[in-house]
Amino acid sequence: MCVFSGKKVAYVQYRTHIVTSVAAGAGIATTTDISFTFPYVIGIAIGALIPDIDEPNSFIGRRSFGLSKLIKTAFGHRGITHSVLACFLFVLLYQKYPSNFTLGIAVGYAFHIVGDFFSKRGVPLFSPLFKKKLRSPLTYETGGTQETILFYIGIAALIYFLYEYQLYMQLLS
Numbered sequence: 001m002c003v004f005s006g007k008k009v010a011y012v013q014y015r016t017h018i019v020t021s022v023a024a025g026a027g028i029a030t031t032t033d034i035s036f037t038f039p040y041v042i043g044i045a046i047g048a049l050i051p052d053i054d055e056p057n058s059f060i061g062r063r064s065f066g067l068s069k070l071i072k073t074a075f076g077h078r079g080i081t082h083s084v085l086a087c088f089l090f091v092l093l094y095q096k097y098p099s100n101f102t103l104g105i106a107v108g109y110a111f112h113i114v115g116d117f118f119s120k121r122g123v124p125l126f127s128p129l130f131k132k133k134l135r136s137p138l139t140y141e142t143g144g145t146q147e148t149i150l151f152y153i154g155i156a157a158l159i160y161f162l163y164e165y166q167l168y169m170q171l172l173s
Contacts, residue, residue, distance in 0.1 A: 012143075013142075013143070014049055014058065014060070017049065017052075017115055018045045019155055020151070021045070021047070021108045021111035021112060023154045023157040024111045025040065025111070026158055026161035029161075029165075030165045034103065036171060040100040040103060040107075043103065043104020043105040044108035045108060046104070046105055046108060047108025048108035048111060049108075050112070051082050051116070052081075052112075053067065053071055056068040078122075078124065078133065082112075082116055083125055087109050087113055090102075090109045093105065094106045119139060120135065120140070120141055122139075
């Protein structure tokens with residue numbers, strides 16, 4: 001929860017971004033030739049946090065040594081860091097330095113954007129060209145019961161993928 005201009009604004013909790021992104025990354029690993037390795041999972045977790053560098057009160061923002069405040073001043077929260085353009089930059093990072101880790105960062109970043117797209121506040125997918133925030137017709141409220149349910153669904157999905165597809169064996173190898 002963040003208090004801004006006397007108004008309470010709830011943000012998606014970092015743990016929800018991590019769990020749902022890792023679960024989605026596991027789902028991708030079950031249908032592609034991507035290996036569910038430790039570097040891939042760590043990359044997803046980091047990538048799932050990076051878009052919120054634009055919010056000084058976020059998990060990553062509190063650890064950014066002031067960078068978060070600069071980004072928020074320049075672009076606002078859920079600005080350019082929550083766009084397809086920013087996501088594309090992390091895909092380019094993977095193309096320039098291909099590894100399971102950089103792939104994970106790109107995947108985690110993308111799933112963070114997808115997660116926020118389904119929130120009631122939406123995301124400016126086409127920023128900086130268009131700043132209008134878009135959202136799915138099916139949305140959830142951040143910071144409350146709906147997000148908590150989403151978090152536990154993410155955990156259940158991750159456990160399912162780990163055991164049904166034996167992805168835990170790839171983590172251990």
